[in-house]
Amino acid sequence: MRKLLLTLRFDGGAYHGWQVQQNGASVQETLQNAIEGVFGTRYGVTGCSRTDAGVHANMYCCCFCTESEISCEKVIAALNAWLPDDIGVYGCREVPKEFHPRYSCVSKEYVYRVWNSPYRNPFLVGRSLHYKYPLDEKALAREAAAFVGTHDFKGFSSSGGSVADTVRTVKCFEVARYGDEVVFSVEADGFLYNMVRIMAGTLLDISAGKIEKESIPEIIGSRDRSLAGATAPPYGLYLNRVFY
Amino acid sequence: MRKLLLTLRFDGGAYHGWQVQQNGASVQETLQNAIEGVFGTRYGVTGCSRTDAGVHANMYCCCFCTESEISCEKVIAALNAWLPDDIGVYGCREVPKEFHPRYSCVSKEYVYRVWNSPYRNPFLVGRSLHYKYPLDEKALAREAAAFVGTHDFKGFSSSGGSVADTVRTVKCFEVARYGDEVVFSVEADGFLYNMVRIMAGTLLDISAGKIEKESIPEIIGSRDRSLAGATAPPYGLYLNRVFY
Numbered sequence: 239m240r241k242l243l244l245t246l247r248f249d250g251g252a253y254h255g256w257q258v259q260q261n262g263a264s265v266q267e268t269l270q271n272a273i274e275g276v277f278g279t280r281y282g283v284t285g286c287s288r289t290d291a292g293v294h295a296n297m298y299c300c301c302f303c304t305e306s307e308i309s310c311e312k313v314i315a316a317l318n319a320w321l322p323d324d325i326g327v328y329g330c331r332e333v334p335k336e337f338h339p340r341y342s343c344v345s346k347e348y349v350y351r352v353w354n355s356p357y358r359n360p361f362l363v364g365r366s367l368h369y370k371y372p373l374d375e376k377a378l379a380r381e382a383a384a385f386v387g388t389h390d391f392k393g394f395s396s397s398g399g400s401v402a403d404t405v406r407t408v409k410c411f412e413v414a415r416y417g418d419e420v421v422f423s424v425e426a427d428g429f430l431y432n433m434v435r436i437m438a439g440t441l442l443d444i445s446a447g448k449i450e451k452e453s454i455p456e457i458i459g460s461r462d463r464s465l466a467g468a469t470a471p472p473y474g475l476y477l478n479r480v481f482y
Numbered sequence: 483m484r485k486l487l488l489t490l491r492f493d494g495g496a497y498h499g500w501q502v503q504q505n506g507a508s509v510q511e512t513l514q515n516a517i518e519g520v521f522g523t524r525y526g527v528t529g530c531s532r533t534d535a536g537v538h539a540n541m542y543c544c545c546f547c548t549e550s551e552i553s554c555e556k557v558i559a560a561l562n563a564w565l566p567d568d569i570g571v572y573g574c575r576e577v578p579k580e581f582h583p584r585y586s587c588v589s590k591e592y593v594y595r596v597w598n599s600p601y602r603n604p605f606l607v608g609r610s611l612h613y614k615y616p617l618d619e620k621a622l623a624r625e626a627a628a629f630v631g632t633h634d635f636k637g638f639s640s641s642g643g644s645v646a647d648t649v650r651t652v653k654c655f656e657v658a659r660y661g662d663e664v665v666f667s668v669e670a671d672g673f674l675y676n677m678v679r680i681m682a683g684t685l686l687d688i689s690a691g692k693i694e695k696e697s698i699p700e701i702i703g704s705r706d707r708s709l710a711g712a713t714a715p716p717y718g719l720y721l722n723r724v725f726y
Contacts, residue, residue, distance in 0.1 A: 360493045
C-alpha cells in the first residue's frame with residue numbers, strides 16, 4: 239500500500255469549497271471522481287484544510303492510499319485528463335504511512351488579492367476583490383504588523399467554527415503592491431474559520447475610516463467579532479503555500 | 483460636438499472579435515449597446531483595429547462623437563455600469579475631430595502568453611496557451627530577432643486579409659520568462675491578418691524541431707505562408723498597448 243500526496247491548484251469559483259457537501263459540487267468529490275476514473279476504485283481523499291465556497295488554491299495538498307504501482311508522473315497526467323479545467327494537479331509523491339496532510343503541516347500561507355483601481359479589470363473578476371478607493375500599502379503593512387505573534391484570534395473568526403482553542407501564531411503578514419493590485423500574505427500555524435477574510439476586511443475598513451487606525455491590538459484583545467471588520471468576499475482568497 | 487477616445491480592457495473569450503458580426507456577439511456591438519444605454523442615442527464606434535474571435539485586450543482604443551457634455555470621468559463610470567464584467571473601460575478623453583483611432587496610431591504592441599509547464603494552470607485556461615515541453619526563452623529571443631525590421635510579412639499572414647501592401651516594420655520583438663510563463667511581445671507599425679499568432683506558432687514549431695533553427699529570415703524572404711508555423715490559438719493573444 240502506498241500513500242500518495244497530491245499537490246493541486248484550483249479555481250474555487252464553481253465549488254462549495256474543498257469538503258464534500260450535500261448541496262453542490264466540492265473539490266474533494268470532483269477529485270475523488272477523477273481518482274476513481276483513473277484507478278477504478280473509489281478512494282477516500284484527505285485534505286490539508288477545509289476551504290470556504292469560492293476560495294481558490296495555488297497550492298492545496300491531499301492524500302490517498304492505493305495498492306496501484308502506477309508511477310507518480312503518470313498519476314498526475316491521468317488525473318489531469320479526468321479533472322475539469324478548473325482543477326489541475328502538479329505534484330504527486332509517495333509519503334510515509336504516518337504522514338497526514340493536515341496534522342503534519344507546520345504552517346500555511348494564504349494570500350488575499352485586491353484589485354485597487356477605480357476601474358474594473360475583466361481578467362480579475364472573481365479572482366481579486368475590486369476595491370475602488372486608494373489603498374496605502376505601507377500604512378496597511380504597519381497596521382497588519384499587529385497580527386504577527388501568538389494571539390487569541392477569536393475576534394477574527396466567524397461563529398460556526400468548531401475549535402475550542404482559538405490561539406494561533408501568525409508568523410508573517412505582508413502587504414505588497416504589484417501595480418494596481420494590493421496583496422495581503424499571511425503565514426500562520428493554523429487559521430480559524432474565515433480568519434484571513436476578516437483580517438482583510440478589517441484592513442480595508444481601517445483604510446475606509448470605518449475602524450480606527452492602530453486598533454487591531456485592541457480588537458484582538460477584545461476577542462469580540464463585532465469589533466473587527468467585514469468578512470471580505472471569498473473570491474479574493476487563495477491558499478498559497480502549505481509547509482510540511 | 484465632442485470626440486471621445488475610450489480605452490478599455492476586454493476578455494475576448496465570449497466574443498467574435500471586435501467588429502460587429504452577423505453570427506455572434508462582438509465587443510463593438512456590446513459597447514455600442516452600453517453607450518446607447520448611457521446616452522440614449524446609438525452612436526457608431528470606431529476601433530483601433532479588428533481583433534480575431536477570442537483575442538483579448540489589455541488596452542483597446544476606440545472613438546465616438548457626442549453632443550453630450552457629461553464629464554469623461556462620469557462616462558467611464560456609467561459605461562462600466564452598463565457593460566458586462568468581461569469588458570471594462572478605464573480611460574476617456576476628448577480628442578481633436580481629426581483624430582482617428584486607427585490611422586492616428588503610430589504603433590501597437592501585442593503580447594502572446596504561453597503557460598510553459600507540464601501541468602495545467604486552472605487560472606490561465608483560456609488566457610495563456612498551455613505548452614507542455616520546455617522552452618528556451620533565450621534561444622527563442624535569438625530566433626525572434628529576425629522579425630525585427632521592415633520586411634514583407636506575407637508569409638506570416640493568413641489568406642483572408644484584404645491588404646495589398648504586406649510590408650510592415652517590427653520595432654521590437656521580446657521573449658521573456660516570468661516563472662512558468664513565457665511571453666512574446668511584439669511592437670510594429672501595423673499587423674497583417676493573424677501575423678502575431680503565426681509568429682508565435684513559428685517560434686513554438688522551431689522549439690519543437692518542426693521548423694529548422696535560424697530559418698525565419700528565409701521564411702520571410704519566401705513570402706510563403708506554408709513555410710511558416712501553425713497559427714497559435716487566439717486565447718493566448720492580447721492587444722497590449724496602442725501608441726498615438
